[in-house]
Amino acid sequence: MxxxxxxxxxxxxYTISEDGVRHLARRLGEKYDVYGPVNTHDDAVxxxxxxxxxxxxxKIELHYPLTNLPPTKYFFRxxxxxxxxxxxxxxxxxxxxxxxxxxxxxxxDLKAMNKLDKVFGEPIQDELFKKNRDxxxxxxxxxxxxxxxxxxxxxxxxxxxxxxxLVWVGSKNGQKIVDANSSLFTKTKNVKKxxxxxxxxxxxxxxxxxxxxxxxxxxxxxAETCFGCGICSYxxxxxxxxETQDVVKVEGITKCEGxxxxxxxxxxxxxxxxxxxxxxxxxxxxxxxNWYHHKFVRMPEEYGFSGxxxxxxCITYCPAKINFRETLDFLExxxxxxx
Amino acid sequence: xxxxxxxxxxxxxxxxxxxxxxxxxxSLRIKIDKGSLKFIPGQFIMLSIFGxxxxxxxxTTTPDIKDYFEVAVRSVGTVTxxxxxxxEKDKVxxxxxxxxxxxxxxxHGKDVVVVAGGLGMAPLRSLIEYAGNHKKVFKSFQILYGAxxxxxxxxDHELFACDNFARTILTVDEKKGYWGGETGxxxxxxxxxxxxxxxxxxxxxxPIMYKFIIPEIEKFGIPDEHIQxxxxxxxxxxxxxxxxxxFGDKYVCIDGPVFxxxxxxxxxxxx
Numbered sequence: 001m002x003x004x005x006x007x008x009x010x011x012x013x014y015t016i017s018e019d020g021v022r023h024l025a026r027r028l029g030e031k032y033d034v035y036g037p038v039n040t041h042d043d044a045v046x047x048x049x050x051x052x053x054x055x056x057x058x059k060i061e062l063h064y065p066l067t068n069l070p071p072t073k074y075f076f077r078x079x080x081x082x083x084x085x086x087x088x089x090x091x092x093x094x095x096x097x098x099x100x101x102x103x104x105x106x107x108x109d110l111k112a113m114n115k116l117d118k119v120f121g122e123p124i125q126d127e128l129f130k131k132n133r134d135x136x137x138x139x140x141x142x143x144x145x146x147x148x149x150x151x152x153x154x155x156x157x158x159x160x161x162x163x164x165x166l167v168w169v170g171s172k173n174g175q176k177i178v179d180a181n182s183s184l185f186t187k188t189k190n191v192k193k194x195x196x197x198x199x200x201x202x203x204x205x206x207x208x209x210x211x212x213x214x215x216x217x218x219x220x221x222x223a224e225t226c227f228g229c230g231i232c233s234y235x236x237x238x239x240x241x242x243e244t245q246d247v248v249k250v251e252g253i254t255k256c257e258g259x260x261x262x263x264x265x266x267x268x269x270x271x272x273x274x275x276x277x278x279x280x281x282x283x284x285x286x287x288x289x290n291w292y293h294h295k296f297v298r299m300p301e302e303y304g305f306s307g308x309x310x311x312x313x314c315i316t317y318c319p320a321k322i323n324f325r326e327t328l329d330f331l332e333x334x335x336x337x338x339x
Numbered sequence: 340x341x342x343x344x345x346x347x348x349x350x351x352x353x354x355x356x357x358x359x360x361x362x363x364x365x366s367l368r369i370k371i372d373k374g375s376l377k378f379i380p381g382q383f384i385m386l387s388i389f390g391x392x393x394x395x396x397x398x399t400t401t402p403d404i405k406d407y408f409e410v411a412v413r414s415v416g417t418v419t420x421x422x423x424x425x426x427e428k429d430k431v432x433x434x435x436x437x438x439x440x441x442x443x444x445x446x447h448g449k450d451v452v453v454v455a456g457g458l459g460m461a462p463l464r465s466l467i468e469y470a471g472n473h474k475k476v477f478k479s480f481q482i483l484y485g486a487x488x489x490x491x492x493x494x495d496h497e498l499f500a501c502d503n504f505a506r507t508i509l510t511v512d513e514k515k516g517y518w519g520g521e522t523g524x525x526x527x528x529x530x531x532x533x534x535x536x537x538x539x540x541x542x543x544x545x546p547i548m549y550k551f552i553i554p555e556i557e558k559f560g561i562p563d564e565h566i567q568x569x570x571x572x573x574x575x576x577x578x579x580x581x582x583x584x585x586f587g588d589k590y591v592c593i594d595g596p597v598f599x600x601x602x603x604x605x606x607x608x609x610x
Contacts, residue, residue: 088430127346276415
């Protein structure tokens with residue numbers, strides 16, 4: 001990954017005021033499409049805070065609870081054109097995109113972005129994802145008690161006292177942003193602050209536990225409560241199942257014209273693993289198991305990290321009030337090695 | 340994999356011949372407009388018709404033929420029904436080939452038996468044609484193929500003509516009209532094969548077939564790693580992203596579609 005190779009020069013840490021942060025967002029908006037969290041004041045949705053394109057009239061939220069959809073939606077999009085066609089010819093879909101800035105990612109979402117980079121990049125690079133990703137800068141933000149993220153950001157702002165932020169530069173692009181807006185940034189010395197390392201679960205232990213629990217009655221019990229609606233996948237910054245579909249324009253009825261779209265899917269949906277003659281996961285219990293299995297067994301095996309960043313969106317938005325952590329705790333108690 | 344990026348773009352190709360193999364299965368001979376398709380038997384392609392969509396299909400011809408390749412598609416859904424309506428000179432889109440084909444190296448100098456059920460014959464035909472062209476590669480070659488009824492026996496003329504290099508046993512579940520082959524499920528005819536413990540068994544068929552045939556084969560002392568199985572799954576990307584074809588820790592599209600039985604036997608969802 002391109003971001004891992006960059007090392008900011010020793011001591012190159014800056015401070016910026018809270019007003020400065022907002023001012024930077026406005027300035028970047030003159031040059032790029034800036035997306036950030038805003039309060040929509042809309043009671044009809046689960047969370048009033050959502051990532052959207054920032055217009056001059058919008059106020060970016062610097063302290064916000066998680067948005068209901070993660071900003072990863074700008075890279076792995078809910079709907080995206082794969083190709084366009086007219087008759088039997090594939091026509092180009094080379095839409096020139098303006099560079100964009102995702103402003104104010106939470107640490108959860110930044111972590112998810114780093115993981116998705118790898119998921120879509122290995123072993124085969126997905127070009128659709130890459131095209132969106134190459135066009136974007138990531139600016140993350142965190143509170144003063146949060147540890148500094150290790151990588152993946154172009155710029156990272158961490159709250160530091162009243163109305164001020166510490167700024168880490170994570171890439172050449174980040175440095176360019178700083179240099180182009182140098183009046184907003186003040187150089188400062190490296191600040192060292194020790195954080196207690198958070199308790200870490202070993203992937204392999206958890207993977208073993210879940211593999212062992214394949215036939216546990218808990219999956220049947222969950223299937224009784226679960227609606228199989230798939231919202232846990234749609235709000236998850238790490239879920240990336242997709243379906244493709246050809247969409248034909250109305251004018252295209254006489255001469256087939258339209259596009260092939262890929263859109264979000266969920267492994268919780270019925271027929272997800274069905275072929276004409278057989279459904280390999282016709283029971284909801286098996287689809288629920290697959291969701292856990294993918295996140296905590298298959299992904300650690302494939303990529304070396306789990307398919308969860310701990311944002312708890314799936315818990316917050318589950319209409320059946322299922323909490324995957326309770327399931328994991330239950331399984332760990334039942335199948336884990338006694339300490 | 341020949342490339343390690345995927346942009347889902349298609350190669351233009353033309354249908355140069357169609358043949359109804361039975362009531363609801365069509366065989367298409369396809370020529371890529373620019374260039375040719377390099378593949379090994381057992382690999383699959385994504386076949387597109389604009390306005391309908393894209394499906395994974397196995398290649399049914401030997402890679403020795405460079406000018407064209409063939410696929411066989413059963414009419415069951417929106418896309419496959421549209422494929423079954425294709426005519427000569429119609430345009431299609433192609434991506435691939437994808438996945439891992441049969442491990443032919445592993446069969447060198449060995450007794451080989453091919454076990455097919457129904458449309459499972461389609462991707463195996465690629466291997467059978469290959470064997471016909473490279474007789475010296477295998478010590479012996481046998482084919483056991485079961486279909487529902489004589490109408491649904493695919494490539495029957497070709498298979499009957501295989502006797503210059505292969506022993507062929509064709510069987511149908513229900514006899515109907517004229518039928519020169521056997522009747523009954525394929526498990527009934529295993530004893531007619533010449534089975535040696537060191538032989539290689541290559542299979543493709545519906546999941547139910549594996550359930551019954553594998554225990555029968557294991558009785559002869561053939562180890563699980565000498566059994567190769569081609570699995571069918573729903574697929575949308577073909578490159579290990581969309582998650583539709585996964586089972587356990589495996590992807591059918593990039594780890595398969597051909598698996599050693601020993602690699603998948605402990606996986607309850609595999610077959």
